[in-house]
Amino acid sequence: MTVTGGGRFAFYAKRYSRKKASIRLRVLEPMSALRDAGLDVRRYPKLKGLDGYDAVIISKAFGRGAMKATQAAQAAGCGLIFDICDNRFANNRVKGSTHHAMRTNQFLSQADLVTVPTEKMGDLLVSQAPEIAGRVRVVPDMLEDISTLSGLRLSMIERFRLRRLRAFLAAHPGALHVVWFGNNMAGISGVGQLDEAVAQLRQFAVRHPITLTIINNKPAVYRQASPNWGIPSFFMPWSLVSFPAALKLHRAAIIPVSRNDYTAGKSINRPATAIMAGLGVIADSIESYEELRPFIALDDWQDGLSRYAFEWEAEQVRLARAREHLDQHYGRRRVAERWTEVLEEIRTREFRQ
Structure with missing residues (x-):
């Protein structure tokens, strides 16, 4: 698969360690597959800023770094995708953390699109954050090879x-x-x-x-x-x-x-x-x-x-x-195709039409 639409995109993660499955399957491997498909995809540029980027994908990060990346994307006029692979609201309930639940809701509500690995995950998130209804897109986990x-x-x-x-x-x-x-x-x-x-x-x-x-x-x-x-x-x-x-x-x-x-x-x-x-x-x-x-x-x-x-x-x-x-x-080609569809949607702002 070769992509001709262009665009420049950055993935933000708190850490880019291959030891964490969610980072391998939803950041590092998709980035590699998208590059092979011809997209300009990079790690979040902490020092150089976001000029020239079409979108930032924040992957399962909820701290100060993710907040700064969100603010930088908004200031630069970039599209903003929040990628979440777990039901963070359920996690927060187990830990008794209403503060973290509010922060999760804040991140999701600011995103132009929210990507999730399954339809059910999207439904669960919408039930807790109704304002994201219509902005959820399913992008499967890449196979763990x-x-x-x-x-x-x-x-x-x-x-x-x-x-x-x-x-x-x-x-x-x-x-x-x-x-x-x-x-x-x-x-x-x-x-x-x-x-x-x-x-x-x-x-x-x-x-x-x-x-x-x-x-x-x-x-x-x-x-x-x-x-x-x-x-x-x-x-x-x-x-x-x-x-x-x-x-x-x-x-x-x-x-x-x-x-x-x-x-x-x-x-x-x-x-x-x-x-x-x-x-x-x-x-x-x-x-x-x-x-x-x-x-x-x-x-x-x-x-x-x-x-x-x-x-x-x-x-x-x-x-x-x-x-x-x-x-x-769920193979490399199929997941790259699905990510490409979502990135093209946000690059052309089709989600706002």
């Missing part, structure tokens, strides 16, 4: 941790090796909310051995929760470099979802990451996961675990079709 990380050099500690994980899995030959990966948010998602999923694993373990690996950065939460699980488990600290290798040592990912306003608008990101790495997926359904129902196990834990334990070869056809589906709808 962990193959691009496989060539990065492992540190000594990362190699040590991978050896320990391999030894743990080897100590349970013939078991179905499943993995959970993600962040913790107290009372909403994370290791502390795995009890129902682990009960499903424990039920399955009566007829077939199973192991569970946890990949995240909260070992204390794992140590507190895991003694009551009753199945062999292992904690693997998450790192950008070791994650691809650790993930691929497993056959299936489990993705239990506590249903609330925070998780309801989540993107397809996590099951897609597992599928693209060659794993099967057993998950609770939310709206964005429904399109994957033909390819993975949704809301059917025992059957899904059986499929991946006993019918692995037969599942390869489904998983291959899932990868094709994901590439078509």
